[in-house]
Amino acid sequence: xxxxxxxxxxxxxxxxxxxxxxxxxxxxxxxxxxxxxxxxxxxxxxxxxxxxxxxxxxxxxxxxxxxxxxxxxxxxxxxxxxxxxxxxxxxxxxxxxxxxxxxxxxxxxxxxxxxxxxxxxxxxxxxxxxxxxxxxxxxxxxxxxxxxxxxxxxxxxxxxxxxxxxxxxxxxxxxxxxxxxxxxxxxxxxxxxxxxxxxxxxxxxxxxxxxxxxxxxxxxxxxxxxxxxxxxxxxxxxxxxxxxxxxxxxxxxxxxxxxxxxxxxxxxxxxxxxxxxxxxxxxxxxxxxxxxxxxx
Amino acid sequence: xxxxxxxxxxxxxxxxxxxxxxxxxxxxxxxxxxxxxxxxxxxxxxxxxxxxxxxxxxxxxxxxxxxxxxxxxxxxxxxxxxxxxxxxxxxxxxxxxxxxxxxxxxxxxxxxxxxxxxxxxxxxxxxxxxxxxxxxxxxxxxxxxxxxxxxxxxxxxxxxxxxxxxxxxxxxxxxxxxxxxxxxxxxxxxxxxxxxxxxxxxxxxxxxxxxxxxxxxxxxxxxxxxxxxxxxxxxxxxxxxxxxxxxxxxxxxxxxxxxxxxxxxxxxxxxxxxxxxxxxxxxxxxxxxxx
Numbered sequence: 001x002x003x004x005x006x007x008x009x010x011x012x013x014x015x016x017x018x019x020x021x022x023x024x025x026x027x028x029x030x031x032x033x034x035x036x037x038x039x040x041x042x043x044x045x046x047x048x049x050x051x052x053x054x055x056x057x058x059x060x061x062x063x064x065x066x067x068x069x070x071x072x073x074x075x076x077x078x079x080x081x082x083x084x085x086x087x088x089x090x091x092x093x094x095x096x097x098x099x100x101x102x103x104x105x106x107x108x109x110x111x112x113x114x115x116x117x118x119x120x121x122x123x124x125x126x127x128x129x130x131x132x133x134x135x136x137x138x139x140x141x142x143x144x145x146x147x148x149x150x151x152x153x154x155x156x157x158x159x160x161x162x163x164x165x166x167x168x169x170x171x172x173x174x175x176x177x178x179x180x181x182x183x184x185x186x187x188x189x190x191x192x193x194x195x196x197x198x199x200x201x202x203x204x205x206x207x208x209x210x211x212x213x214x215x216x217x218x219x220x221x222x223x224x225x226x227x228x229x230x231x232x233x234x235x236x237x238x239x240x241x242x243x244x245x246x247x248x249x250x251x252x253x254x255x256x257x258x259x260x261x262x263x264x265x266x267x268x269x270x271x272x273x274x275x276x277x278x279x280x281x282x283x284x285x286x287x288x289x290x291x292x293x294x295x296x
Numbered sequence: 297x298x299x300x301x302x303x304x305x306x307x308x309x310x311x312x313x314x315x316x317x318x319x320x321x322x323x324x325x326x327x328x329x330x331x332x333x334x335x336x337x338x339x340x341x342x343x344x345x346x347x348x349x350x351x352x353x354x355x356x357x358x359x360x361x362x363x364x365x366x367x368x369x370x371x372x373x374x375x376x377x378x379x380x381x382x383x384x385x386x387x388x389x390x391x392x393x394x395x396x397x398x399x400x401x402x403x404x405x406x407x408x409x410x411x412x413x414x415x416x417x418x419x420x421x422x423x424x425x426x427x428x429x430x431x432x433x434x435x436x437x438x439x440x441x442x443x444x445x446x447x448x449x450x451x452x453x454x455x456x457x458x459x460x461x462x463x464x465x466x467x468x469x470x471x472x473x474x475x476x477x478x479x480x481x482x483x484x485x486x487x488x489x490x491x492x493x494x495x496x497x498x499x500x501x502x503x504x505x506x507x508x509x510x511x512x513x514x515x516x517x518x519x520x521x522x523x524x525x526x527x528x529x530x531x532x533x534x535x536x537x538x539x540x541x542x543x544x545x546x547x548x549x550x551x552x553x554x555x556x557x558x559x560x561x562x563x564x565x566x567x568x569x570x571x572x573x574x575x576x577x578x579x580x581x582x583x584x585x586x587x
């Protein structure tokens with residue numbers, strides 16, 4: 001049968017194959033364009049127009065008025081430390097888990113819990129936080145009744161510090177998820193080779209493991225930074241968003257348009273966030289390509 | 297690279313010929329820091345959870361009881377919110393699998409160069425602020441034609457599900473891609489195709505069963521996501537119908553944070569148990585899938 005059809009088949013299939021294969025990508029790409037691309041486009045478009053005319057006034061407002069600049073500064077500071085801390089802790093945790101047995105209960109628990117905590121995300125974890133360190137939280141009451149020490153005077157869960165540490169709860173698992181493949185990619189043979197060449201364990205970590213892992217670590221940290229920068233649910237759940245950060249500002253500008261039409265400013269702030277995240281993703285893209293060199 | 301690997305191989309062979317070196321040291325030395333990290337992390341995660349359990353067992357009169365948990369079933373608004381959120385979760389998970397699974401197989405088989413594009417696209421939902429997505433949709437609601445508003449914006453299922461599919465992309469793609477990496481996809485597909493199966497049948501009957509734990513993992517994480525998402529829901533679902541929104545409402549308006557914490561713990565435990573049981577299923581399916 002194949003003898004009969006083969007003379008014509010290769011050329012026809014060769015010509016048709018490429019478009020057909022690419023057609024298979026269409027549903028996914030169209031879906032993402034429609035439900036991710038279009039909303040982002042609408043935000044940017046709305047920020048740049050005023051009654052159908054092109055304008056940059058919304059942007060000059062958000063980059064000159066302190067009521068818009070302070071949230072940006074706060075957001076960047078908060079995202080920086082609440083991504084760098086979890087990145088380091090997450091790396092250590094992942095390393096501790098990866099160096100254990102592959103099929104162990106520990107690994108199962110950590111990987112299942114990482115998934116739940118990382119994607120269950122901000123809002124529910126905020127309630128765990130409230131239950132522990134809130135004014136009526138179990139730990140707060142424990143300190144009050146046993147030591148006469150009022151924790152809530154010194155540590156406010158809805159302060160920037162409190163919110164940032166609450167971010168740790170989903171940022172550390174996110175780091176574990178993103179860095180574990182890289183750690184698993186470190187081949188035992190490399191350590192054996194280094195050892196046989198006379199390297200100490202520290203020298204191996206310093207000269208082999210660290211350089212190989214560095215791009216993956218930076219890439220994962222960048223994702224964490226973006227995740228912290230865009231996080232909003234925790235603050236919303238903790239206290240209805242009293243923090244002066246960009247997502248809260250957007251939230252209020254978009255919902256509060258009774259007195260002044262503040263929606264264009266909300267959209268401009270949204271564009272600002274897209275720009276920051278876009279820059280982060282460009283660096284991520286570059287670093288990730290370097291990471292692939294050794295670990296794939 | 298090749299020089300390096302030759303060197304590695306060379307050293308490895310001399311290592312085999314040499315008398316066995318005491319290799320225990322490298323296995324034992326990291327123990328101390330491992331234990332420290334695991335204990336500290338254990339406390340960091342378990343202590344607040346234990347506190348939450350205690351907190352959730354105190355009912356509104358100040359006595360201990362299970363009232364906060366029974367409220368999830370007995371309170372009409374709460375139980376219907378739970379049903380609605382599980383409904384959204386199920387549709388979201390199904391649509392996400394339908395979109396991601398065939399596309400990822402296609403990329404792995406025929407268009408490996410697009411892997412980096414897929415990774416870039418599917419990582420976007422983690423970093424794109426959901427509040428900005430919601431802002432875009434609010435703006436669309438103002439300007440879109442009436443039939444679109446009527447078709448999408450009037451019910452939480454129709455407006456939230458499509459966006460949750462986008463949010464589910466990172467976890468669904470990573471999960472399925474890891475699953476596909478662990479199997480010999482080319483051989484499976486070639487075998488199936490040469491035995492006469494068409495593409496849909498190959499995907500459904502041959503490839504899918506081989507990555508079922510990965511697909512289920514992605515679906516369970518999607519459920520976790522839907523049971524916890526509040527930002528988009530808060531802006532687009534005006535009557536606060538979903539489960540996570542009810543969580544917030546009980547804490548802020550009805551002044552019953554105990555119920556919110558009980559809801560949180562129930563949802564956390566539910567999704568954790570789903571994933572944990574899945575990890576055992578993964579082992580039973582043999583070493584290939586267990587990777």
